[in-house]
Amino acid sequence: xxxxxxxxxxxxxxxxxxxxxxxxxxxxxxxxxxxxxxxxxxxxxxxxxxxxxxxxxxxxxxxxxxxxxxxxxxxxxxxxxxxxxxxxxxxxxxxxxxxxxxxxxxxxxxxxxxxxxxxxxxxxxxxxxxxxxxxxxxxxxxxxxxxxxxxxxxxxxxxxxxxxxxxxxxxxxxxxxxxxxxxxxxxxxxxxxxxxxxxxxxxxxxxxxxxxxxxxxxxxxxxxxxxxxxxxxxxxxxxxxxxxxxxxxxxxxxxxxxxxxxxxxxxxxxxxxxxxxxxxxxxxxxxxxxxxxxxxxxxxxxxxxxxxxxxxxxxxxxxxxxxxxxxxxxxxxxxxxxxxxxxxxxxxxxxxxxxxxxxxxxxxxxxxxxxxxxxxxxxxxxxxxxxxxxxxxxxxxxxxxxxxxxxxxxxxxxxxxxxxxxxxxxxxxxxxxxxxxxxxxxxxxxxxxxxxxxxxxxxxxxxxxxxxxxxxxxxxxxxxxxxxxxxxx
DNA sequence: TTTTGAGTTGTTCGA
DNA sequence: GTCGAACAACTCAAA
Numbered sequence: 001x002x003x004x005x006x007x008x009x010x011x012x013x014x015x016x017x018x019x020x021x022x023x024x025x026x027x028x029x030x031x032x033x034x035x036x037x038x039x040x041x042x043x044x045x046x047x048x049x050x051x052x053x054x055x056x057x058x059x060x061x062x063x064x065x066x067x068x069x070x071x072x073x074x075x076x077x078x079x080x081x082x083x084x085x086x087x088x089x090x091x092x093x094x095x096x097x098x099x100x101x102x103x104x105x106x107x108x109x110x111x112x113x114x115x116x117x118x119x120x121x122x123x124x125x126x127x128x129x130x131x132x133x134x135x136x137x138x139x140x141x142x143x144x145x146x147x148x149x150x151x152x153x154x155x156x157x158x159x160x161x162x163x164x165x166x167x168x169x170x171x172x173x174x175x176x177x178x179x180x181x182x183x184x185x186x187x188x189x190x191x192x193x194x195x196x197x198x199x200x201x202x203x204x205x206x207x208x209x210x211x212x213x214x215x216x217x218x219x220x221x222x223x224x225x226x227x228x229x230x231x232x233x234x235x236x237x238x239x240x241x242x243x244x245x246x247x248x249x250x251x252x253x254x255x256x257x258x259x260x261x262x263x264x265x266x267x268x269x270x271x272x273x274x275x276x277x278x279x280x281x282x283x284x285x286x287x288x289x290x291x292x293x294x295x296x297x298x299x300x301x302x303x304x305x306x307x308x309x310x311x312x313x314x315x316x317x318x319x320x321x322x323x324x325x326x327x328x329x330x331x332x333x334x335x336x337x338x339x340x341x342x343x344x345x346x347x348x349x350x351x352x353x354x355x356x357x358x359x360x361x362x363x364x365x366x367x368x369x370x371x372x373x374x375x376x377x378x379x380x381x382x383x384x385x386x387x388x389x390x391x392x393x394x395x396x397x398x399x400x401x402x403x404x405x406x407x408x409x410x411x412x413x414x415x416x417x418x419x420x421x422x423x424x425x426x427x428x429x430x431x432x433x434x435x436x437x438x439x440x441x442x443x444x445x446x447x448x449x450x451x452x453x454x455x456x457x458x459x460x461x462x463x464x465x466x467x468x469x470x471x472x473x474x475x476x477x478x479x480x481x482x483x484x485x486x487x488x489x
Numbered sequence: 490t491t492t493t494g495a496g497t498t499g500t501t502c503g504a
Numbered sequence: 505g506t507c508g509a510a511c512a513a514c515t516c517a518a519a
Contacts, residue, residue, distance in 0.1 A: 148516085148517055148518080149517065149518055149519090150516095150517075150518090152516095152517090154516090154517085155515080155516065155517090156495085156496060156515085156516055156517075157496085157497070158495080158496065158497085158517095159495090159496090159516075159517055159518080241498080286497085290497085353498085354498075357498065361499095396497090396498095402515095402516095403496070403497090403515080403516080405497090405498080405499080406499090406511085406512080406513090406514090407512090408499080408500080408511050408512075409498090409499045409500075409511095410499075410500075411498095411499070411500085412499080412500060412501090415499085415500075416499090475500085475501095479511095486512090486513095
């Protein structure tokens with residue numbers, strides 16, 4: 001029998017929706033929950049005393065444009081985004097007082113650094129009689145949920161994904177609310193301008209290359225996904241490894257900012273009917289799976305960004321070498337594929353996955369520089385910097401990670417270049433001073449005859465550096481260093 | 490509890 | 505140029 005029922009009383013009051021790492025209007029459970037109230041109050045807080053590591057410069061740049069995109073989207077749904085600076089523990093209760101809100105909603109963020117503050121806030125609000133509810137969405141799974149048969153968390157990717165994939169229920173993504181009602185007092189609420197937050201670089205403004213490469217924001221994320229599924233999904237499994245072609249999804253920074261969710265991606269992948277083979281689809285799903293795995297690892301080992309997962313590496317004889325670190329950061333190591341990668345990172349805020357492994361191996365094994373130096377550089381320069389993927393990947397390459405590469409796996413930057421960038425397209429694009437080198441020598445200009453160098457306009461040590469270290473020597477030295485911690489244990 | 494198969498992404502050497 | 509073996513054993517996850 002039908003029963004006429006009024007809305008629950010709390011829906012007659014406004015609700016706050018606190019945006020964090022979920023800068024989207026679609027598939028946003030917190031926003032949908034707020035939209036059922038009489039009015040919705042979207043707020044973003046620049047956390048000046050954040051318990052987590054501050055965003056790197058590239059992600060701050062991204063945040064500016066992503067917020068301005070979100071702001072416009074919310075405005076067109078009916079209400080503006082309130083922007084505040086300070087401590088959410090003060091600002092949220094203050095906003096409740098000013099608006100008469102009865103509820104606060106947010107989507108969970110999984111950085112362990114935020115966990116106690118977020119749950120304390122939630123408990124405090126509930127204690128004071130307010131509704132405080134958090135929702136899933138950033139990941140396909142709750143990252144502490146999966147357990148092995150013996151009750152531990154997974155440390156190897158394959159069994160992790162075997163356990164997770166069949167278990168992932170692809171829920172249909174939520175549509176954006178059709179409209180949002182502004183709260184009565186909206187015009188009297190304090191808000192800050194994005195510009196006053198100085199998220200964009202000024203002196204100097206290095207962001208030109210980022211702006212050319214990316215369109216931050218939810219609309220940009222969906223364009224990127226559509227283009228990927230239409231143009232780049234076919235052949236993905238093989239082509240994704242070739243840095244000289246545009247073959248990857250380009251979704252990582254959009255995922256990092258929460259402009260799109262993995263559920264939306266999986267759903268779109270399921271519904272797309274192009275010629276991509278099952279192998280292409282499987283490969284791409286597994287890449288999304290790697291992101292889940294990284295969060296699984298970080299959630300179960302919150303020290304992952306700072307501490308060797310394998311404690312043996314605490315005794316690893318890292319070298320301090322400021323000059324070598326700078327050469328690596330600037331892309332002046334004398335190894336073309338390494339330099340191309342580091343310059344792509346600097347110019348565009350992103351680096352191809354294959355090349356990330358090469359440059360990371362070079363830093364940790366050729367230069368014997370602590371992986372944490374590389375991790376922080378990536379944190380500052382990557383538009384897709386993510387505490388889980390960044391830490392897990394660096395530890396994987398360094399050999400200190402959970403299911404790390406074996407210590408004797410030392411990438412040869414010349415072979416890697418020749419194998420994955422055979423025509424030197426990638427190097428030519430990002431190391432223009434080598435553009436005229438013939439492919440035969442583009443990954444090892446020092447081996448080219450003088451006449452070839454002359455013709456290409458390359459003067460080693462002048463227009464392009466000599467290798468800062470000899471590969472064979474570096475390899476031997478790295479093996480000896482790894483031997484040392486093995487013997488010590 | 491013990492056993493067993495498996496484990497993202499490589500390089501070098503020698504035939 | 506190509507191929508297989510060695511690198512060096514270890515940890516994980518499941519049966």
